[in-house]
Amino acid sequence: MYPWSIARTAPYLLGAGMRQHLQGSVHRSWSGWCRYRAVIFHAGGALLPSPYKTAKDWEARNCLPAGTIQQAVFSGGESSLSLKYTRGELTTVEFLQELGRQCFETANVRVPVDSLLPDLIREEMIKQLPIMAEALQCIHAEGLKTALLMDNFCLLNGQSFLPLQKHFDVMVEPYREGMGKADPRIYKLCVERLGIQAQESIFLDNNSQNLKAAAQLGIKTVQVNDPEVAFQELETCLGFPLQGFVPYTRAVRPSVEIPKGNLQKYLEDVLGDHTTGPLVLRQFGHGHSTQSYSVRFGDHLLVLKKERSDSPHPPGSAVGREYRLLKALAEAGVPVPTVLALCEDRSTLGTPFYLMEHCAGHIYSDVSFPALQPSQRRALYAAMSQVLSKIHSVHLKAAKLEELREHGNYLQQQVETWTQQYRAMETRVIPAMERLIEWLPLHFPASQKTTVVHGDFRMDNLVFHPDRPEVLAVLGWKLAALGDPISDLANSCMAYFLPPHFSALRGLRKCDLGHLGVPTAEEYSQMYCGHRGVERPQSWNFYMAFVLFRLAAALQGRHKQSVAGKPAPPESSPEDVEFVADLAWDFAIKEGFRVFDSLPTTQLLTRCYSTWARRGPLLSRSYGTWSCPGAAPVPKVPLVAPTASLLGLAQSLHSKLENMGIQWGFLISQPRWTPRPLLELKVRHPPS
Known part of the structure; x- marks a missing residue:
């Protein structure tokens, strides 16, 4: 089984952004500026089913008066079993022993309290309420933080049976801190760990005493007596929808809303009148020339890609070109999302758009695959090299893709385009970029093949099968063209030379690849060359210099946009740009010495x-x-x-x-x- 690597996905190059990181210091909701930056959930009072009904059923089976458990647990004020257990003063074993004694004193009946614990931790009791689980996903998608106030959910051996922390930014356990949940200090600690002010958070719980303690600090509180009612109140407070979640999406912003009535009529024509149900739209990340939406209509989950009204491309050219490309690639056997329809009638949604099926699967942003085994990691890289070979093996004439060909040399056009992009976004002189701008045009490889090139081929543009190392779909085709295939291969190797926590793209630099089971860059390249039956290119260092130059130019564009306050992918610092540019220049130097060594020399x-x-x-x-x-x-x-x-x-x-x-x-x-x-x-x- 290949478990999902839970991580925020890394962005594409500038303008490709189907899956941009949505987190920032200020959060824009669909209806305006969201005043809240975090939501705090009490596990037992908001996320999980209430234990009181289970306790009542257990009392009935053991012939105890109704309310015996509640009285035994909560009576005694500051010395009650509940508070002592919450503060960590009692272990689970001691808690059950004391509970049995209290029940005997209350009802004068000896009961097997050990049997209560299995009832409380059975599957339906420890499974998150679906409505709250989806709300949690939507909150994360908008870039807000979440915190979990965790009860003392421990087995008799002291191990937690409810590992929920992986779903939250912060987890606070009162019993480990020596505080009760009705102690305002526990909420002060929570907001401090979140890095926010108390007034910027919302707390959900079913206990009025806990809510009162949180409210003393200025935290907005929502009482969860009925999960449905509490859900609606939370949605109103936040100002964005908390249902209909689809991975890598967020609520549609007012500036990019589309007429749902027109879209529904179009969908009925395409899918058939029998399709019924509410139309739910969500938005993918920032796109440079297109906008992408998740569309749920009836039983259908689709992706709609629409041309922006301010697109730099001629009307209809970008989406129409991409639609025809995906259709041709699918017919040629390349795994891509299935396209359904192209609409170039601007009266429908204002600009041309096309529909394709949503491809469910795993998208990995961490190229080290921390949740997988070494053999599984290597298998994924092998699948990646194989699908890249399949893309480059498409017969251009048979697939009718010769229209993608542009006049001139592909690498030359790329260098000129990205140089212009960099100059337009330049904020300071970066020596390595100046050198590359001079060096690259003088060193284009003499021999260049021409195939379909993806333009941004990387691990996080691939959708993998959840159970086996198979690529179900290749995403992000906006930069596709006819060009040099080695540029795609080099692009997919960038991660080998970037640090693991690099902001733009997680890398493998200085990682122990042998221990991880990840093939080296050379081994991965040999996998690809083996699939295609070609030799590894002599000018490899040139291609690495080129793709890193392109990345540096894209990062500079992001930096300029973030400085200007425009919506953009994750911020990029000048240091990031300079780091990548220096790395590119290092490869240029290596290429220079390779050429130098290949020149004829005198005996001297x-x-x-x-x-x-x-x-x-x-x-x-x-x-x-x-x-x-x-x-x-x-x-x-x-x-x-x-x-x-x-x-x-x-x-x-x-x-x-x-x-x-x-x-x-x-x-x-x-x-x-x-x-x-x-x-x-x-x-x-x-x-x-």
Whole structure:
């Protein structure tokens, strides 16, 4: 079984945003600014069924007067069993022993209180109320935080039988803190851990004393006597719907609402008049040229992609192109969502749109798959490489996709487009970006294949089968074109070089891939090349420099948008942009040295040995030589070479670097390229 990796999904490149991170410091609700930033649930009083009915049934079976359990648990004020257990002063075993004694004193009957615990923890009693579970998902989708006030749900061995914490940002357990739930300090602790003010939170519980304690701090309270009524009150307070949840969606914002009446009529025409039921719309993340909605109508769950009214593309071109592409790819055997209909009549929803089926499955944003086993991780990467090979193997003429071809060189167009994008969003000079803008156009690979390219092929654009390592659908086709397939392969390898907690894309840098069972970048590339029957490209470092340059340009755009206060994917800092740009330039340098090594050399410049410098006297020999197997013999050169020979060596080296488009300033611009003073060799022209 492949359990869902529960994580917020990473965003696409700028403008692709079907699944953007929706969290921020200020939360925009569908009806206006939401004044609340967090919702606090009491587990036993809001999320789970009330235990009182179970207690009454147990009393009846054991011939106890009605109310015996409640009296035994709550009588005694500050010394009551309830408060002592809540504060952690009693273990579960001690609580049950004391409960038996209290029941005997109250009813003068000895009862098997040990049998009460199994009744309280049976499946239907520890399962979240469906209405509240869905509300919790909708709250998270809007970017609000959630906290759980946890009861002492422990078995006789002290282990919790109700691990709910994975669904919440914060969990507070009064019995571990030594406080009761009617103590205002426990709510103060809760809001502090949430990082908010008390007035920015809502607390749900069925106990009036607990609600009173929370209200003393200024927390908005909702009493849960009837879950349905409490649900409606919470929805009113928050100002956005708490039902109809679909993963990666949120409530539709007023600025992008669509006429539901027109849409319903269109759906009835497409799906048939027999389709009935309420029409429920939710919105996917920010899109650059299209808007995406989840559409639930009757038994159908669909995705609607609609052109924005302010789209930079000609009317209908973006959605129409994507619809035809997905239809052709599906016919060619590529796993993509099934498209249903294209509507180019602007009178229906204002702009052209198309419908496709929603593809249910698992989308992994964490490329290390923490919940899986090593063999499962490797299998997912193998499936990823296989589906990429399938995309690149589509026969263009047979699939009638030659219309995607654009005039000119694909990589050249990409570099020019992203350079323009970067210049338009530039906020400061980043040296590595300046170098890349000069270097990339001079080093396009001489040989480039042409296939369908996805444009943003990554793990979080794949929908996996929940039970086996199979890609059910490839998402995010907005950047698709006919181009160089190795750019897709390199794009899918970016995560290998980014840190695990990088804001834009979780990576694998410095992770123990062998321990995780994740193939290395080279092994993954070989999987892909094996599927396609091709050799690994010689210019691999160029492609990595290119895709990282593209990512840096996209991050710069996000940063500029966030600074301007415009709706955007997760914020990107200048440091993020610079980090990725430096990484791209590192690959450019590697490519430069690869080209340098491939150039013909004179006998004087043959160096098939390594030099390992160390500190030592100025004139002492401070290196060792190890000949490479099969290398040409190293010529014997006098220890002190003539000045003219050194000058020729320097001039030849300089000429080679010029041919590669590398300037000396690039090589010495960072500390790691600065030679040590004792080893620096200055070559001057001999006197004439």
